[in-house]
Amino acid sequence: MKSSNKYINLLLTTLVSILIGAVIMLALGYNPIEAYIQLFKGAFVGKLNFGTTLQKFTPLLLTSIAFVISSRVGVSNVGVEGELYLGAIAAAWVGFTFKGVPGPILILLCLIVAIIIGAAWAYIPGSLRAYLGVNEVCVTILMNYVAIYITSYLVNGPLSAKTGVPQTPTIAEGAKLAKILKPSQASAGLFIAIAVVIIIYWILQKSTIGYKFTSVGLNPMYAQYVGISPQKTMINAMLLSGAVGGLAGALEVLGTYGYFLDNFSSGIAFDGMLAALIVKNDIKMVPFMAFFLAVLKSGALGMERYTGIPKSIVDTIIAIFIIFATMEDLFAFVQKRKAKKSEAATSGQN
Amino acid sequence: MDLSSIFDYTLIYATIRASTPILFAALAAVITQQGNILNIGTEGIMLTAAFVAVLVSYTTGSWVFALILAMAAGVLMALIMAVASIKYNADMTAIGTAINALALAVTKFGIKQFLGTTGSFTDPKIIGIPRINIPIFEGNKYLNGIFNNWSLMELLGIVMVLVLTFLLYRTVWGLRLRSVGHSPMAAETAGINVKKMKYQIMIISGILGGMAGAHLSIGYSKMFIENMTNGRGFMGVAAMFFGGANPVFAWIGSLLFGFIDSIGGRLQAYGWPSQFVLMQPYIITVLVLAISLWRKAKREEKAKSSLFVEK
Numbered sequence A: 001m002k003s004s005n006k007y008i009n010l011l012l013t014t015l016v017s018i019l020i021g022a023v024i025m026l027a028l029g030y031n032p033i034e035a036y037i038q039l040f041k042g043a044f045v046g047k048l049n050f051g052t053t054l055q056k057f058t059p060l061l062l063t064s065i066a067f068v069i070s071s072r073v074g075v076s077n078v079g080v081e082g083e084l085y086l087g088a089i090a091a092a093w094v095g096f097t098f099k100g101v102p103g104p105i106l107i108l109l110c111l112i113v114a115i116i117i118g119a120a121w122a123y124i125p126g127s128l129r130a131y132l133g134v135n136e137v138c139v140t141i142l143m144n145y146v147a148i149y150i151t152s153y154l155v156n157g158p159l160s161a162k163t164g165v166p167q168t169p170t171i172a173e174g175a176k177l178a179k180i181l182k183p184s185q186a187s188a189g190l191f192i193a194i195a196v197v198i199i200i201y202w203i204l205q206k207s208t209i210g211y212k213f214t215s216v217g218l219n220p221m222y223a224q225y226v227g228i229s230p231q232k233t234m235i236n237a238m239l240l241s242g243a244v245g246g247l248a249g250a251l252e253v254l255g256t257y258g259y260f261l262d263n264f265s266s267g268i269a270f271d272g273m274l275a276a277l278i279v280k281n282d283i284k285m286v287p288f289m290a291f292f293l294a295v296l297k298s299g300a301l302g303m304e305r306y307t308g309i310p311k312s313i314v315d316t317i318i319a320i321f322i323i324f325a326t327m328e329d330l331f332a333f334v335q336k337r338k339a340k341k342s343e344a345a346t347s348g349q350n
Numbered sequence B: 001m002d003l004s005s006i007f008d009y010t011l012i013y014a015t016i017r018a019s020t021p022i023l024f025a026a027l028a029a030v031i032t033q034q035g036n037i038l039n040i041g042t043e044g045i046m047l048t049a050a051f052v053a054v055l056v057s058y059t060t061g062s063w064v065f066a067l068i069l070a071m072a073a074g075v076l077m078a079l080i081m082a083v084a085s086i087k088y089n090a091d092m093t094a095i096g097t098a099i100n101a102l103a104l105a106v107t108k109f110g111i112k113q114f115l116g117t118t119g120s121f122t123d124p125k126i127i128g129i130p131r132i133n134i135p136i137f138e139g140n141k142y143l144n145g146i147f148n149n150w151s152l153m154e155l156l157g158i159v160m161v162l163v164l165t166f167l168l169y170r171t172v173w174g175l176r177l178r179s180v181g182h183s184p185m186a187a188e189t190a191g192i193n194v195k196k197m198k199y200q201i202m203i204i205s206g207i208l209g210g211m212a213g214a215h216l217s218i219g220y221s222k223m224f225i226e227n228m229t230n231g232r233g234f235m236g237v238a239a240m241f242f243g244g245a246n247p248v249f250a251w252i253g254s255l256l257f258g259f260i261d262s263i264g265g266r267l268q269a270y271g272w273p274s275q276f277v278l279m280q281p282y283i284i285t286v287l288v289l290a291i292s293l294w295r296k297a298k299r300e301e302k303a304k305s306s307l308f309v310e311k
Helices: A002-027 A032-044 A047-072 A080-097 A103-132 A136-156 A189-206 A208-218 A220-225 A230-257 A268-278 A286-307 A312-326 A332-341 B010-034 B042-060 B063-087 B092-113 B135-139 B141-147 B152-170 B172-182 B184-189 B194-220 B232-242 B247-269 B274-278 B280-307
Strands: B120-122 B223-225
Touching (some): A002 A032, A002 A312, A032 A286, A047 A080, A047 A208, A080 A103, A080 A268, A136 B274, A189 A208, A189 A230, A268 A286, A268 A312, A268 B092, B010 B141, B010 B152, B010 B172, B042 B092, B042 B194, B042 B223, B063 B092, B152 B172, B152 B194, B172 B194, B184 B194, B232 B247, B232 B280, B247 B280
């Protein structure tokens, strides 16, 4: 009952947002139907377009899952962006420093270092929250800036390729992930990401670790009573979340770019977080939402090219979409109608 | 390197100049935090207002109109958040993040649609908020450098600190607001309309955030750049945390941010890696947050052991 409401809400939200988008376009004198057709074409038709969608999907998927992991214990990890940056530069450093190491081992090494760096960075806000109760949203936002400044210093200074562009030297050929759907930038990183998400799904839904996460998230006092340390569990969740964030950064470097570029992300992890927020951290829905956002983002490029509608209108629609999606009681009338049929339905709703 | 050319009297005004946008944002966060709302959307409110200010100033040639409409835009954004969170039970962090995303998208779109360009917009037709010139100070190099030619908003910022302090700690309304923040249920029992109170503080937050944005785009500079707030809204939230939601301490926090920002710029001129200077305010804020809560925990532990009172 409750879960079907959730999906109906999401569907209604989607429709309303698309409708609002259409109204905005109409008001500005554009043809919304053509715009949406071009958007669809821009995301799916042709190797380049579909590849671009997949390329954007990979980091969105991982960063949204990273946000979901920490949300399980009731901690909002807004710092995935920072972890992504640090993981990316760590992977780039390993990639261009240890050129003698054979390919597959080097790739593994890059990923492991990025994972460790990402997890270590997330440990700081995690432990501050767990032991001192410091608001993790604020700390992680602040630490994002620190992380971005650190990478900016490194890429302009010690790790610079000295070409005038703030980027690191290109990583070893062997460390680059195979490209799929050429000529797009999509890479085999997508499969790594999907594999990781399946593992995370298993951890969260089926393993003891996941059970601990959920218990602490639902009721830390109860968890403590039955012998689960809420502090340790929170930190573990942040470590896992940071690790996935670091991995997302590493895949961007190994798969898409081949080097670390200053300020390359421009808010990927924030989009990932939004994907997670829209579906209220429902792990089964997050991949679909991440894919949907990737479609909108890459389709917007095609829409702008063929219809002249600024692609920022798509970002506007996404933002409106999220605003509606966050309002838990917006489509309460649906629930009310159902409540009339069975009165007990609304008593547990909040 | 010549230290005296970094730490000279001009640094005082440079600090005020750099801190004012952050100060307004900090005050916008202070007022909501007193009612126990963490206003993550300050950044978005500010960015929208900055855009509206430039747009109105450019089309009407009046900075007064621009300021008023910027504040109105700020209030509109704040109200979206207020309605979503208070009426429709949205999570404040989520809706704040969504507002920031909306502001970024809408301004990006607006700059293309209404100003016909991308990236940044500047034009001599943009009328800025005036600066206060006091002719008497012009004779003295130091007085002139420190106190003359302040932007109206820089002065207003300091005034707002005093106004908010008075409102919060010297009026009945302020007392009620703080009680709402402290314990909404107790406040409700005492007959305070908590929802109305929350709407009021969100509107005030929108006005302050609007001022922050207008100052940034037509006071501090005379242009609009995509994402020109660049984290200043978050810095404001940080300054608010630094000052424990007290307007005066939040002001000190903003000054610290402004001071470090100014030094950062100067050190960069000497070839220092500016990034290390620029990240200091963030690190300091995290440290301040951690230390203040650590001391609080220690205090509570002490109180517990000396009283033998079970919670």
